[in-house]
Amino acid sequence: MIRSLSRPQLLVDAVMAVIALLARTVLGYDGAVAFWMTVGMAGALFLRRLSPGIALGLAWCTVAVQLSASLPPDIANAAVLPVLFATAAYGSRTVRWAGLASVPIGALIATVYVLFLQSGGFDGLTSLVLQIRTGEAFQAGAPGVIGFVSAAALFGLSWVLGLLVATWRTARDGRAALRSAAAEQADARREVAVEQERTRIARDMHDVVAHSLAVVIAQADGGRYARAADPEAANEAFRTIASTARSALADVRVLLGQLRANDDADPGSDRSDRSVVAAPQPTLDDLDRLIDQLRASGLMIERIASGPTAALGPGQQLVIYRIVQESLTNVLRHGDSAIGVRIGFSWEAHAVILTVDSGLRGSRPVGAAPHGHGLDGMRERAVLAGGSFEAGEVGDRFVVCLTLPTLTASLPHTRGAMPA
Structure with missing residues (x-):
């Protein structure tokens, strides 16, 4: 596995390898094998971060050449420590476990090799092993045990430090990923808030424009028919048209201002808090004006209420x-x-039930125009306000039923049934 390193990192590793090679060269070499062993260790030192697996393999090959040539331990062998560190810090799972396995194996080989050189060859080493097994020369075997433990501790410490670095890096990356995910989630929430606000504005725009145009069309038709027979009725129709158009224009300007405020909002801030521009919104007190406006268009509207x-x-x-x-x-x-x-208002203990009971034209109920979204928009408004919405035919009439919890309600919402 070849890791991706920056140019400064590669330059640093190359400089370290060259310094190690030059430092060993100052001490001199006993032969060509010693020189190439030093070159191999320097190469492993250079490759330790670029490819920990290749660096570990090169280090083992270099040690094997050293053992086959019966060369004594050399200062160049110290390059094994950063290589073991790199296997744990930068290597894959396989390379990391290979580095861990190299700790006891390397310590054992190093200890046996040193004892081999000290005993004078195979004959002396065999005699030493026999003495240790029979217990006749405990002091002769004690240096080997101490050497093995020391080498294993030194190799193991290098590997453990590398593992700690890898763990710290993983934790740092995890924290960075969490911060990135949190930022993306915040951006997504802002986008959802803006989209919801735009949907709300589109709904209000539909309500304002559709209502106003319906009134204008009805009044225009009525005024045209009454112009010859009743000029005053025609004038009243035109006054209603003008009043309705002005009111609709004012509402549209407010909605466009809200939409423009959303588009101009700073992307780095919480636009969900600024998406609602302070503007007067219709209340129950405005229902009388709305009803009078539609009565002037020819609708027969009756408003009733029951309960406190x-x-x-x-x-x-x-x-x-x-x-x-x-x-x-x-x-x-x-x-x-x-x-x-x-139009009926039924005020109950914890909820208000609104019903709009109207006639049918042919077989198509009110609000069910082809490709329309009237009923869906009303249902969505009701759900977002914590209430419920039902609409359908009851006999030869079409009934819209809205149930909303009042401010004194202790439950999320009370569901009302459509009146028969």
Whole structure:
């Protein structure tokens, strides 16, 4: 395995290998084998970070040449320590375990080799081993045990230090990955918040434009028909058109301002907190104006209420207003205005139930225009406000039913049934 290193890292490793080679050259060589052994160790020192596996293999090959030539231990053998360090710090799982296995094996070979050289060859080593086995020369075997333990400790310490470095690097990378994931999650949350806000603005834009255009079309048709017979009624229709258009234009400007604020927001900040531009939003007090506006367009609307009124938040009031607006606009476009519309508020202990009861035109219910999203938009508004929404045919009428929890509710929301 060849690791990717930067040029400064490669330069540092090359300089260290050259320094080690020159330092050993100052001491001189006893032969060509000693020189090439030093070159091999210097090469292993250079390759230790670039390829720990190749460096370990080169070090073992160099040691094998040294043993075959019966060369004494050399200062160049110290390069084994950084190589063992590198196998644990930078090597793969296989190379790391190979480095660990090299610790006891290398310590044993080094100890036996030193004893071999001290005893004068194979004959002396065999005699020493026999004495140690029979217990006749404990003091003769004690240096070997001490040498083995010392070599194993030295080799093992190098490997353990490399493992600690690898563990620290893994922990650092893990912390960096967590920080990166947290940053990506924050970005994703901001993007979701902005997308939700844009969806809300698009919903409001649909409600404002669809309602206003429906009123304008109805008034324009009525004024055109009444122009000859009742000029005053035509003038009133035109006044309603102008008033509705001005109101719609003001609402559209507010919504466009909100959208522009989202686009101009600083990407590095929490746009979800700035996405809602402070602007007046319709409340329950604005329902009378809405109903009067649609009554002027020819709808017969009856508003009834039962039970003591409870407190609702601004968001809940906006949901009620938009659902009533969407429902009445759908009646004006698709329903039977001659049958009339009943808007009912039932105030209960912990919830308010809104019903919009309207007529059907043919077999198509109000809000079910082809490819429309009216009912889906109303349902989404209700769910986001913590309530429930149902819509469907009841006999020959179409009923929209919204249930919202009041501010005094102790439960998340109370689900209401559609009236029969």
